[in-house]
Amino acid sequence: MRLRKFFRIGLDAPLGIFLLSVIGLALTLALWQVASELVGRYMPPPLAVLNNMIANFSASRALQGLGLPPGGYLPHLMYTVWNVTLGVSIGVAIGITTGLASWRWRMVDEVTDPIVTIFGTLPILVAAPFFLIWFGLVAFAQVSLVAFYAAVILHLYSLRASRNVDPRYRDYALTLGANDSALFRRIMVPAALPELVGGIRIAFAAAWGLAAIAELLGAQFGVGRVIVSLTAVYDVESIVSIVLLLSAFAVLLDVLVLAGRAWATRWMPREARRP
Amino acid sequence: MTAGVSIEVQDARCRFRHVSGNTIDALAGVDVTVQPGEFVCLVGRSGHGKSTLLRAIAGLTPLSSGIVQVGGTTVDGPSVDRGMVFQEDTVFPWMRVIDNVAFGLKNKGLSAQQATDIAKDWLQRVDLADFAASWPRELSGGMRKRVAIATVFATEAPLLLMDEPFGALDYVTRLSLYGLLTELWSRTGRTIVFVTHDIEEALILADRILVIKDGGVADDLRVSLPRPRDEERRASPEAVAITKTITRHLGLAELLDRHAGEAQK
């Protein structure tokens, strides 16, 4: 039954979508190949980039030659991925807490509102050099920058999401004796979760760039540091490789977030579950 | 088994500010006394204050002045001792059926195990034992109402407040739920206040019907028909007399007269 649905002819059938995606990806790679023939040195062809990724993934002479540790791309990737994940996690926890608290207590809303308005409009990037001077340690600056941004985004998302939760659920919960803790944990968070995931994905998407900028501005380690070193020797092939590898991790984490969303929204009807 | 409690409403007033800037008196000085274990229906047209009175008793809508006492204690906010079933589907869609029924019990401080055991027992009594692990979306509208009823009965709240709970259901489902509700009520002896705009519903369920009009109690009618109130009993002279009284209060007679007059012209 399922198989038949999969092989059903049509552009909305899973097989059709899958085939189109594969063809689309192949065409993109072909286009890239053509572009690299035209541009030359600064646009390495896809196969060269793939070879580079494999050759330098866990051990690299080239990086060693630039004065970096000999571990290849992997330790730098893990370092950046870890800092991003840590920063986003901290920010998400803080943002959801303050967002829900602002929904519950007017006072909290009035205090947080101007702060979030100011830092929501400020391109958070300008804080990066300050964080670097104040905290010295790049990792700390990086994590706080990402956490700060994620907290602002999640505050706004959770406040909006909690205001969108149908008030009848709150009334019903109160007549069943729910206290604040039960109200937050068992009513507001699950009801607002689908919208919150949207905020988490946005926070992650921006976090990769923020972490990279912090490293580009002066780190001893991490993807940004590798890019700086490679830029100095005009090694575009390696830059493309490590940027794409970082993107692969970004995709992976996004898939994980979506999987978490699918699990957390399994109570919803199928049509409503799509992100 | 918990017995019901009494309700005492004294000169309850509730004033809202409408978006237009006008103030509206949803309750204009209501006095009501309900005996423990009574099944009271509030009947009236939309917008005359039935739901506001119910929400005031629940503690969800604060009064502008006056007092509501339940079991001798003044109401100042919602509580697990006053269970409420809403017209809308309020069963939490993100909790499995069993967790919905156990929610109020856990709020009362019962352990997860105790709460689940009691919830299972109540699901059995509303004939939903097989659906304990289902999501609410997998149930029909009538089944979800049974979940809501099991939830408020399970908490042992001595007072149950129902705001047109069966309004959105089809006729047959409604009839079967009347049976379930009266059976649970007569067995447990809770006090029930039930808002409806349907006179037949009130005749089937109530000991007493309060006609609500313009934010006040227009009439207080006792229904002493024997139960179960089948079609024949609902057609008895007593029932017809009550129906006539209510329709007179609701202004139906004048409406019909006017239509008849217009038709003659």
Next chain:
Amino acid sequence: MKALRRYVVERKVSLLTILALLLAWQAAGYLSPTSALRGSPLVPPFEFIFGPALLGMSDYWQYEALAPVPSLGGEQTWRGAFLALGYHSALTLWRLVSGFVIGAVIGTILGLLVARSSITRGLFALPLHLLRMIPLLATIPLFQFWFGATNMSAIIFVAYGVGVVYFVGTINAVSNIPPRYIEYARTLGASEWRIFRSIIFPAILPELFSSVMLTLGLAWSAVIGAEYIGVNSGIGRMIIWAEFFSNTGRMALVTILLMVYAGLSYFLFRRIAARILSWMPSSASRSAVL
């Protein structure tokens, strides 16, 4: 006056919060240890930011005809400071606005072209998704290699960042239009252009506007990022020049300026959006139904 008083009374907690933040900054400025380098307190107090730091901005002025140039031995002047700030602000704003407009227009047009058939939509879906997952700011060095560390490079970078969002947003908006609307229009004999004008365009308009709010922040980040690492001018670059000497006062000054610019850009856009949406009330309300 009365309105002002009411505003103050209603928002007194918020206003007090802002005041408290400003005072806390000022207090931190006095309490934090002063560093060995002159002109670089860890937390610069406001009189420092708007005093010596502001005056010091004249260091970045290059044209002797209008004000003395300190790097050629001239003295620091207020005139030079404001000229330098204005010059670099104008550069940054130009990059932001032109990149934004180019990106939005091209992205939307590409999106409309691709969204026309479900085959092209299927072909582009995965590559576009992957393209969007590439961290934008990490690709700045690549844009430098491709287009040089130039003004044009910064504009292209902003346009790329903004354009991808519009590209994807437009495709999504078009594919979310229930097909029965378009089929219904076809049965009424509507031409392609008419379908576009009366169904597709009003349907994607709200999506375009919400994309603006999303991409405005992105565009600011892109232009500042490009100036941090690539182009050697603009107010983003001024922060880096100042950071090189840990000149926190100047950094704070530019940050405040950027805050004002970004806030103004959001405010202006909201006004424009309200204007445009009120010109087309029918399309806005129709799209709300879709």
